[in-house]
Amino acid sequence: MVRKDHACAAFAATLLLASSALPALAQSNGSIGLRGTMETICFVQINQTNTSSVDLIKGTSNLTIGTVGEKCNRGNGFTVTISSANAGALVNATGARAAYTVQYDNSGVKSLANPVVLTRTSAKKTVSTKSFKVNIPANPQAIAGTYADTITVAIAAR
Numbered sequence: 001m002v003r004k005d006h007a008c009a010a011f012a013a014t015l016l017l018a019s020s021a022l023p024a025l026a027q028s029n030g031s032i033g034l035r036g037t038m039e040t041i042c043f044v045q046i047n048q049t050n051t052s053s054v055d056l057i058k059g060t061s062n063l064t065i066g067t068v069g070e071k072c073n074r075g076n077g078f079t080v081t082i083s084s085a086n087a088g089a090l091v092n093a094t095g096a097r098a099a100y101t102v103q104y105d106n107s108g109v110k111s112l113a114n115p116v117v118l119t120r121t122s123a124k125k126t127v128s129t130k131s132f133k134v135n136i137p138a139n140p141q142a143i144a145g146t147y148a149d150t151i152t153v154a155i156a157a158r
Contacts, residue, residue: 042078042155045069045127056090056098056147059138068104069127070120074157077121080104085150088112090136092145098136102151105130112151119158 048066072078082104088111089097101109102116110116132153 040074040157042072042157044153044155046153054136056139056142059136061135062133064131064133066132067129068132068153069129070155071124071127072155072157073123073125075123077158079156079158080118081115081154083115083152084112090147090149092147094143094145096143098139098142098147100134100136103133109135
């Protein structure tokens, strides 16, 4: 005599094994997911080409002081901000000032009394080199001393 509960359990195990041995149903198509990630990379490369001192009495016009390489892979572009530690002036130890203007990437003559922000509307996947020039008006009344300023060029993704 076979017990009823053992017979049902044996039948269920046989049914389970038989169903797992069946081939999968064929499909007409399928898909496999694939993803990749690229980080935002933005940087500037500054190459100072003219380190000589400027004669403030005579001044100078369109003096190339360096080049700036821009690169930013952000698809909707980036900004380049140019600022001056002394608000667009060379300053000596006594605080005497000699104002100047800059020309960057043919963007016109700009004062650095306030930071200048240039907007790039697309990515630069390779380094794009821009010229950097200064204009210092003649100042025969300048007070004696060594004048200096620091210009900062920063890049940021938009």
